[in-house]
Amino acid sequence: MIPVYRSVQQIPAGFGPSVAVVGNFDGVHLGHREILSAVATEARAQGLRSVAVTFDPHPEQFLRPRSAPRLLTPMNERLRLLAATGIDAVLVLPFDAALASLPAREFVSRVLVKALAVRAVHEGGSFRFGFRAQAGVEKLREFGARFGFAVHVHPPVRVHGLEVSSSAIRELVASGDVRRAWWMLGRPFSIESTPARGRGIGTRLVVPTVNLAPYNDLLPAFGVYVTRLMVGEHRFHAVTNVGNRPTFGEASFAVESHILDFEPVDLDEKTPLELEFLLRLRGEMEWPSPEALKVQILKDVAWAKRYFRLAR
Numbered sequence: 001m002i003p004v005y006r007s008v009q010q011i012p013a014g015f016g017p018s019v020a021v022v023g024n025f026d027g028v029h030l031g032h033r034e035i036l037s038a039v040a041t042e043a044r045a046q047g048l049r050s051v052a053v054t055f056d057p058h059p060e061q062f063l064r065p066r067s068a069p070r071l072l073t074p075m076n077e078r079l080r081l082l083a084a085t086g087i088d089a090v091l092v093l094p095f096d097a098a099l100a101s102l103p104a105r106e107f108v109s110r111v112l113v114k115a116l117a118v119r120a121v122h123e124g125g126s127f128r129f130g131f132r133a134q135a136g137v138e139k140l141r142e143f144g145a146r147f148g149f150a151v152h153v154h155p156p157v158r159v160h161g162l163e164v165s166s167s168a169i170r171e172l173v174a175s176g177d178v179r180r181a182w183w184m185l186g187r188p189f190s191i192e193s194t195p196a197r198g199r200g201i202g203t204r205l206v207v208p209t210v211n212l213a214p215y216n217d218l219l220p221a222f223g224v225y226v227t228r229l230m231v232g233e234h235r236f237h238a239v240t241n242v243g244n245r246p247t248f249g250e251a252s253f254a255v256e257s258h259i260l261d262f263e264p265v266d267l268d269e270k271t272p273l274e275l276e277f278l279l280r281l282r283g284e285m286e287w288p289s290p291e292a293l294k295v296q297i298l299k300d301v302a303w304a305k306r307y308f309r310l311a312r
Helices: 030-046 059-063 075-083 104-115 137-147 166-175 178-185 290-311
Strands: 018-022 049-056 089-094 118-124 150-154 189-193 209-211 223-231 234-243 254-259 273-283
Touching: 018 030, 030 049, 030 118, 030 150, 030 178, 049 075, 075 089, 089 104, 104 118, 104 137, 118 137, 137 150, 166 178, 178 189, 178 273, 223 254, 223 290, 234 273, 234 290, 273 290
Parallel strands: 018 049, 018 118, 049 089, 118 150
Antiparallel strands: 189 273, 209 254, 223 234, 223 273, 234 254
């Protein structure tokens, strides 16, 4: 794992000079990865360090907690994905009242120039920073000329005619369109969790069904999905229902995966699970009887098995 600094004070003396990029990086999608790759490439070519500067919590969660979006990637996953891009270090700035009120010039002076000794900064064209996000890339260029660093502005990345952004991906996932979200992320949308309590979980999984523990970040729209489920080191094909299971009386929300190629594995309440959403089969429906639901489940399973056969 690359070094992760949780404040400016943690950055070691003599860290720079560096090449940097600043952003929230929710999802670490194809647009982010193009800029991060350019940062790492330039830093290596010039014998400098490459660093990504991000924030915790997400600024929207601090500034507008009631309307803030649910995130694609919790911080631990975001750091893992950032490390995989080839950069040398990550600086995670605590987003609080002091940082929110910091003028753009002070942010550049204190963080980019003094702490990181930047020689170049890469950003997308929509980048905003400073108090009330009043400054953009043109202001950053002005600061670059004043403090002696280059500014490289990258155009948006487009996939199948769609402009890639975290907000666009969140909208796709929230609507259940995990296929197009996959295009923009460059990988399937996934969530990391553990098994739910009270579901008969012991030291061994002996039934082909796993329920996830409560999950606070973004989930796809209610419905049935073709998925891959990682249980520790084991990877399974699965069909997953996200929803309230209305056929069985009182609504009970669950993310429930039925494993298609099941084999017993070690499992307890702390076993790490990762669930990848590959394709939405249908929305959630209320069936007239458990028997009718069972018929539909068999159809869902057949579609999922066909998907994995074709994928091979």
